[in-house]
Structure formats: C-alpha cells, structure tokens
Amino acid sequence: MNSYGLWIQGAETAGESVRTVHVPFDGAPFAAVAEAGPAQTQAAIDAATAAAPTMRDLSRAQRSAILRQARQLLLDAKEEFAVIIASESGKPLREARLEVDRGAATLLFSAEEANRLAGEEVPMDAAAHGAGKMALVIREPLGVIAAITPFNFPLNLSLHKIGPALAGGNAVVHKPASATPVSALRLARLFAEAGLPPGALNVIPGPGGRVGDLLVGHPAIAMVTFTGSADVGLALRAKAGLQRMTLELGSNSAVIVAADADLEDAARRCAAGAFANSGQVCISVQRILVAEPIAAAFEDALRDAAAQLPIGHPLDESTAVSSLISPAEADRVAAWVAEAGGAAVRSGRATIAPIVLRGVPDTARVFADEVFGPVVSANSFRTLDEAINRVNASVYGLQASIFTKDLATAFRAARRVHVGGFLINDVPQFRADQMPYGGVKRSGTGREGPRYALEEMTERKLICWNVS
Ligand code: NAP
Numbered sequence: 001m002n003s004y005g006l007w008i009q010g011a012e013t014a015g016e017s018v019r020t021v022h023v024p025f026d027g028a029p030f031a032a033v034a035e036a037g038p039a040q041t042q043a044a045i046d047a048a049t050a051a052a053p054t055m056r057d058l059s060r061a062q063r064s065a066i067l068r069q070a071r072q073l074l075l076d077a078k079e080e081f082a083v084i085i086a087s088e089s090g091k092p093l094r095e096a097r098l099e100v101d102r103g104a105a106t107l108l109f110s111a112e113e114a115n116r117l118a119g120e121e122v123p124m125d126a127a128a129h130g131a132g133k134m135a136l137v138i139r140e141p142l143g144v145i146a147a148i149t150p151f152n153f154p155l156n157l158s159l160h161k162i163g164p165a166l167a168g169g170n171a172v173v174h175k176p177a178s179a180t181p182v183s184a185l186r187l188a189r190l191f192a193e194a195g196l197p198p199g200a201l202n203v204i205p206g207p208g209g210r211v212g213d214l215l216v217g218h219p220a221i222a223m224v225t226f227t228g229s230a231d232v233g234l235a236l237r238a239k240a241g242l243q244r245m246t247l248e249l250g251s252n253s254a255v256i257v258a259a260d261a262d263l264e265d266a267a268r269r270c271a272a273g274a275f276a277n278s279g280q281v282c283i284s285v286q287r288i289l290v291a292e293p294i295a296a297a298f299e300d301a302l303r304d305a306a307a308q309l310p311i312g313h314p315l316d317e318s319t320a321v322s323s324l325i326s327p328a329e330a331d332r333v334a335a336w337v338a339e340a341g342g343a344a345v346r347s348g349r350a351t352i353a354p355i356v357l358r359g360v361p362d363t364a365r366v367f368a369d370e371v372f373g374p375v376v377s378a379n380s381f382r383t384l385d386e387a388i389n390r391v392n393a394s395v396y397g398l399q400a401s402i403f404t405k406d407l408a409t410a411f412r413a414a415r416r417v418h419v420g421g422f423l424i425n426d427v428p429q430f431r432a433d434q435m436p437y438g439g440v441k442r443s444g445t446g447r448e449g450p451r452y453a454l455e456e457m458t459e460r461k462l463i464c465w466n467v468s
Contacts, residue, residue, distance in 0.1 A: 024179075035205050074107065090323045092321070119138045132467060251283060260404055289390060321354060
C-alpha cells in the first residue's frame with residue numbers, strides 16, 4: 001500500500017488526518033492518503049497566491065511546453081495511472097486506460113490553447129465618439145483557481161480543470177473526491193517533473209464539507225470550478241458570492257430511438273452507454289424513449305447486449321462491469337430499482353448487474369432523477385413531439401441523442417431538445433475532450449473543453465489609447 005502526503009508548494013506535506021483508500025469492488029486497502037484541515041488548506045491557498053505572479057509571467061510557449069511535457073510523462077506512465085484509476089474508483093482497467101489516453105488528449109488540447117490564447121481589436125471608430133481611438137482586449141489570468149472534482153473520472157476531470165487553468169497562466173488549488181485522491185496526488189508529482197513552478201498546483205484531499213467549503217467564498221480565490229452532484233453544486237453557488245464559478249453537474253441523459261433507426265446498432269450503443277463504469281458517468285444513458293412499433297424488439301436487443309457484459313474485479317482484463325463506488329451507493333440504487341418495480345441482482349460488496357427496466361412511470365426516481373448506477377429504462381412513445389417533450393420534462397439537461405435515418409427528424413429533435421449537447425445516431429454518453437461540454441438547467445453552468453474552459457478562466461481587459 002503506497003502512502004501519499006498532501007502536495008503543497010511543490011512538495012509532499014503532512015495533513016491533519018490520514019484516510020485509507022479502498023478498492024470499491026472488494027474493499028481491499030489500496031493507499032494511505034493525507035487529508036487537509038483548515039491550516040493545510042490555507043497553506044495551499046498561500047502557495048498558489050505566491051505562485052500566481054510566476055505563472056502570469058510565463059510566456060505562452062513556456063506554459064504550452066510544460067503541458068506538452070506533462071502529456072508525455074502521462075503517456076510514459078500510462079499503465080501506472082490506469083491501475084491507480086481502476087483501483088481507487090472501481091472502473092474496469094480497459095476503461096481506465098481510455099481515461100489515461102483522454103487525459104493525455106486534454107493536456108495536448110490545453111497546450112495548444114495556451115499558444116492560441118489571444119484577445120482582439122475593438123473597432124472603436126464604429127461609435128461616433130470613438131473616432132481617433134484604438135483599443136485592444138487582452139486576456140489575463142484570474143490568479144488562483146480552486147478545482148473540486150468527483151470520483152468517477154479522477155484523472156481526466158481533474159485535467160479538464162488543471163490543464164486550461166495552467167494554460168491561462170493561473171495557479172491552482174485542487175480538492176479531489178475523498179474516495180479517489182490518488183490519481184490527483186500522483187498527477188501533482190508528474191507536473192513537478194514536467195517543470196511546473198512550485199506552488200502552481202497544490203493538491204489537498206479532504207472531506208468536502210471541511211476543505212471544499214473553505215475554498216468557496218475565500219477572498220484569495222478568484223474562481224471555483226466544480227464538477228459533482230447538483231445538490232452540492234447549488235449549495236456552493238449560494239455561498240460563492242462574486243467568485244466566478246463553473247458548475248458541471250449531473251444528468252439523466254435521454255435517447256430517442258425512432259421507428260426507422262438501426263435497431264441493433266442503437267441497442268448495442270445504448271448498452272455500452274448505460275453500463276460503462278456501472279452507469280457512474282454524468283452522461284450515462286438513463287432514459288430511452290423508443291417508437292412504439294419497435295419497442296419490444298429494441299428492448300430484447302438491449303437486454304441481450306447487457307447480458308453479454310462480463311462482471312468482475314476492475315483489474316481483470318475481461319471485466320466490463322465492476323462495482324459502484326460504495327456499498328451505500330449500491331443500496332441506494334437497489335432501493336430506487338425496487339421502488340420502480342424491478343429487482344437488483346447484487347454480488348460482492350457493491351456490485352449490481354446491469355438492469356433494463358421497461359415502462360416505468362416517467363415520475364419514478366430511476367427515470368426522473370439521476371440514478372448514477374447500472375440502470376436504464378426504456379419507455380415507448382407515439383409521436384416525435386411527445387418524445388421531445390418527455391425528454392425536456394427533466395430538470396436536467398447535459399446531453400441527449402436520437403437514432404434515426406431521417407435528417408428532418410434528427411434536426412427537429414436537435415433544435416428542440418433543451419440540453420448542452422445533442423448527438424445524432426450515437427449515445428449522449430459520447431464526449432471528445434476538445435468539445436464544448438456542459439449543461440443547462442440543473443446540469444450546471446459554463447462549458448469545459450480546454451478552449452471553452454479558458455474563456456472562463458481568463459479575464460478580458462480593455463486597453464484603449466488615443467491616437468488622434
Ligand atoms: P459530489 O458528492 O457532489 O462530490 C463532488 C466533489 O465535491 C467531491 O470532491 C466532494 O468531496 C466535494 N464536496 C462535497 N461536499 C462539499 C461541500 N460542502 N463543499 C465543497 N465541496 C464538497 O459528487 P460525486 O459523488 O463525487 O460525483 C458524482 C456526481 O458528479 C454526479 O452527480 C455526476 O453526474 C456528477 N458529474 C458531473 C460531470 C459533468 O461534467 N457534468 C462529470 C462527472 C460527474 P468529498 O468526496 O470529500 O465528499
């Protein structure tokens with residue numbers, strides 16, 4: 001079992017307490033990790049504040065080079081990171097390897113955006129009294145950014161905050177999820193090796209209510225970028241005051257399967273999109289609306305695809321479904337399924353076999369709330385507009401999709417469904433790391449993807465001069 005201290009001012013530091021991180025599948029101890037208290041949290045903020053001017057003064061080329069070097073080091077350590085992700089989060093190893101590849105892509109996109117970061121000229125003489133003036137908008141770093149991240153993509157979702165923040169010349173204080181802090185602590189060491197100045201990235205695991213709470217509203221922190229549940233995100237927003245805030249929250253992603261869809265392809269993609277990481281993905285396929293004439297055949301194909309997913313230990317190469325993050329989460333998911341008239345097949349400590357429900361009321365929690373487990377519900381619809389309205393009835397709006405061969409149907413749905421991203425002939429669970437990504441309604445505010453995150457992580461400043 002490896003031990004990790006906090007990472008403050010470019011060095012390992014003792015915390016206020018120590019937490020044992022377990023493999024969720026079987027509870028085996030995996031790592032001993034220091035957790036911060038108020039003193040260490042303040043030390044991390046002080047280190048970032050001191051490093052912010054150094055980061056601001058690095059050239060675009062220097063920031064880009066550090067991010068490129070970090071990408072290379074991550075690829076060199078791919079297997080080590082994949083094992084860490086799989087062990088602490090319970091994500092099957094083959095998905096964990098994909099997460100490392102995606103993390104490397106996020107770093108590359110961040111490095112490219114560091115070089116592209118630029119403002120614009122303002123056409124001052126477009127206003128009568130602007131004649132004889134010239135003006136530029138430049139993009140400046142905000143200073144210190146706090147990143148708070150969830151357990152389900154402990155590497156790549158951290159990089160979606162750290163990469164653009166550093167590209168924009170900011171310093172970072174990162175609080176990872178308590179269940180999965182090891183990826184972030186290992187990442188901090190990797191950035192140090194890549195040449196990042198001490199203090200530019202500080203990683204302080206610790207309970208959300210203890211550490212995260214101190215970061216939100218802190219006067220030295222210019223922005224909080226949060227990914228996690230809607231309840232926590234909304235509570236943080238209420239506390240943040242004028243602090244800038246990005247909220248990447250949950251969802252209950254919907255798919256419409258039209259009568260002319262390629263049924264086998266849609267069912268195969270929906271099974272993969274519903275059960276990857278045991279459904280613990282913010283864009284997991286959760287609600288499927290299927291045209292009535294093909295509903296029964298689609299459901300059979302979906303069940304067949306689900307039944308073929310091997311269940312097992314996350315480090316077993318053949319595993320496709322492992323476990324939920326904790327027994328308490330497995331209990332919650334099983335209770336929601338029972339409420340909807342289904343039954344969860346459980347094994348081990350926190351494993352639930354993939355569940356396909358049919359015809360549950362749209363008001364059942366497995367349909368209306370975010371289930372965040374290996375559960376998908378298929379309900380039939382009669383008209384496209386009815387399906388669109390039922391998709392939009394959700395309080396969430398992260399991504400959604402449609403399967404159809406008809407372009408007019410596809411674009412009618414794309415225009416009318418109220419979400420941050422809409423996919424045609426694929427599942428909403430698709431994300432490439434350069435995409436603008438984020439939600440509407442209870443799914444949050446702001447967009448990630450390095451180019452878009454950088455818009456939020458820099459301040460526009462006007463410089464106007466009189467040339468007359
Ligand atoms: P969570 O319970 O909301 O926790 C997220 C982070 O917030 C953790 O680091 C947590 O720390 C911290 N936190 C908890 N209470 C806090 C407080 N009072 N003040 C400050 N920080 C606090 O979410 P999760 O269970 O880890 O992740 C699952 C959720 O994340 C789902 O809803 C999922 O949809 C969402 N998610 C969204 C996206 C997206 O991009 N939209 C991506 C992935 C996941 P502790 O771990 O110490 O509690």
